[in-house]
Amino acid sequence: MIPPKPQFEALADPESVLPILEKISFLGGITDEKRALIFQYFQVAHFAKGAYIAKEGEEPSHLYIIQEGQVELQITDRSVTVSKRSFHVGDCFGEAAMLSLINNTASFVAAEDCTLIMLSRRNLNKLRSEAPDIFCQLMVNLARDLARKLQYTDMLLLKKQPSLSS
Template sequence: MAIEKYRLPLLEVETVLPILNRISIFGGLDDAQLFTVFRMLETEHYRKGEFVFRQGDPPDHIRIVRSGRVRIVENVGGTPMELIEFDTGDCFGETSVIAIQVHTAGALAVEDTELMMIPREKLFALYDTDPKLFGMLMLNIAREACRRLNKTEEIMLHYALSAKPGKWE
């Protein structure tokens, strides 16, 4: 289970909104909707080498790297495999939050890192308080999940083809 961190709300809207504008799950949101998202954000700090969450932990937040880097690592048969690294402005954890499934990999701070987060309960509360914004976020998250799935399929096909030369020709 992830260690509970002390979370603070964000106050600097002028530095955060440009980051939100670059993230695909916030695409198509107007200024009022982005400000609603901004008000939901909390922040956490992690030191280099500290886990944000571990493989098997329940999902609790959508996370955005404000500064630093986070590496996603999956333990496969006792061997850690590095899957991807997220940098400033990258978003992660959204598919686990929506699927309400445990994290399939861990997230490790590669350097001292500040994350902005949308708590799962605040995201799902939008269903009642702002259904239009909730719907747009769900659609954008689904689109991002499809993009990542497509990229994963391309990578898997590449490895399948290179592992069995001539078989797929």
Template sequence: MLAARIELMQQMPIFGAIDAATLEFLLEPAPVIEVAAGDYFCREGDLADGMYVLERGRVTVSKSWEDQRLLLRRLGPGDCFGEMALLDLFPRSASIRADEDCSAIRLTSDNLLRLFEHDATQFALIQMNIGRELSRRLRHTDALLFRARMGEVLEAPERLVTRPADL
């Protein structure tokens, strides 16, 4: 099971160029979280306490807008979410709902501090990779914002059907 987790993570941009021994060290204290279909990993505005590497299942990433829940993206095995929590201390910027029964590896800033103390070079690579991923997302968002400000009509996000308690 550990070898499969290491292989999964090595395929992800955030863990690119990170060696197997380092990933094993990082995973050692990291719990695997099980979330049932329909439940939330986290909700927009919650305290951000770590990132997740999705091993099994599918999730929906959404934001609230004017009492509606709007789709940002859908993720599956091998995707991660919540990585901003490892860099800033702000509340969650989106909600993550399990569309199916899910399992995910939870990594916290404590995991990364432990890695920093063990191998600062591998820690720095992960931090740079997170920065690159966030930069890629920011470039995409900047392009969308620019197109919208220039008058281009962009596709509206899908409205998700939710129960009032889910907002």
């Protein structure tokens, strides 16, 4: 059975994000007042277990934060789909593809029923126009997060490489 398409709605209750706020690193260092403004640009959607959140090859449309549930990153190679990573409450994903303007290089699938807080590209651009200082702070935080993820990936790749001295 194909899971139903999610319905997007405004983040009507920003208070609902408070329990996971400290886990959302790209909102670090942003005052409560500015967070309240940022949350006006976010949406919420519920995805049933097995639903595709974003598909490999599609144009990215959102940055996602997991409020409830778990999401799997899946990569398909030669018709074989492999789960490469799990994302949990407070984790952010989709930011690299959305910011780089390249199509998704992986799929994201709901590993269980989940609730996602989302920032669309359109709303991110709206934030850039309407609150450039907050936009800049978000971009710096996202750049730091992506740099950490890249550093972690580099470390994993280096561990898999044969030693140059052998």
